[in-house]
Amino acid sequence: MSQPIPIGRLLRAGTTAFVAGCRVNQGALPSFGALLRIPLEESYQVYGLIYDIHIDDDGLVRQLVTAESVAEEIVRDNRERRIVPVEMSVLTVGYEQNGRLYHLLPPRPPLSLDMVYLCTPEEIVRFTERLGYVRLLLQASQIPIGEVIAAHFLQVQAAHPDPQWQERAIHEIITLLRDDYPRLMAVLSALSEAIR
């Protein structure tokens, strides 16, 4: 069993989405489309999928980019010492309570400064075994849904032992978007880049 990988802490949250922050130098920087979990209590945790990674600038960084060159010491100072976190916007895709996974919005959102963990391959396989969470993904508006799903597919493929998973997931997407042809084509077009 893989060890849990803490990647940051919660900054703000709602029921449908939350934002987590981490320092730039943290070894296991999460990637776009990655599945995360936030344990709230011993028997309750919330799952989410990263749909945006955002790095804010500040006055000093804006000034430093005008220098002819930036020394390695200064780059590391800004990444490791200064308090400018990487922000990850995360879409809630389910929760777990008393050992049972629900592909539903959670009864309570996580709280500020709750620790955020990257899901291990075993946890990804367990969460994606059923495909109910795809519905929550497709309901989200104002996110690059095709790109998020494609990035998620690439990560699930690497973790999943079931060779049929990809086919099942695509069927699920086609079923859910059968009445929304433009959106379906946008998602399938992005997926065609991820699936070879």
Place this chain on the structure above:
Amino acid sequence: MINIGAIWMHPQSGQAPSTEAESQLIYGDDLLEEHTLISESALSLKRDLRERTKLAELAERLQKPLIALTDGPIELWGAKGEDARAYAEFVREHLHVLARLQEQEVILAGYVEKPFANLMIRLLELTMAPQPLRREDLLASPLRGVSDRWLFGEPGQPLLRAGERSAVFGLQSASSKNYRGVFSLHFFYLNVGFDQHPWPVRVEVPRWVAEDSRKLDLLHRALVEQCRMMGSRPYPYLLHRAHETARVSAEEKRQIEAWLALELRRHDGEIDDLSHKQSAKQLAGRSRNRSER
């Protein structure tokens, strides 16, 4: 509360600089001097002395050669007229700190970014005056309106080109007389700007640095490098970061006040409430609760 920040880096090491911040809460009798509330300038003196003591402490554990920068003049300023005895005590302690720095052969410098004292212009005025000098010649200012910054950094034809420094001069002022011998204060001007946009700054050094050309060259190079790091607005990167490390934000100030109030209430102390008018002013305006960007 006095908050100080220190930062140190090893150039060309590829390592991130290290930082340290120290906070000191001053309360009770320590806030009184001669039965009156301590003045703002006396508090500033305490902070400045603490900053310089921190440099001496760091110097004793960091490898040499070591350049130590403070923002502003080397000498301690303020409160002289208000309480001469207390000021003299601060200066005595400062001299002790300088002795520690000199013992470690630290290349100490005070960075005066926008010097308003026109020391060079005053020198020129004195050299222009007829000899022997009369009292009215000393009081006259034939070059009034001309500044040291203009002299060294005239736009278009600066006396100092980008990255150049002037000769080293001895600092003559009433308060600098407190610093004698190896601690006597000297200065040079350095153009940390660009040929098209000169920016002369005054750099103060003690005599043990002023008389060592190797130390001066090392300091000169380090200051130019530090200022270049900041791009279009040259200023030593490490001094900026030290400010950032020491700064107490408004939010942190509110937290400290809240903790103090809580602790006082726990001990049945009385807290003065905000006026209702101020309380209403601080109500948050209507805004959306952002859960996603």
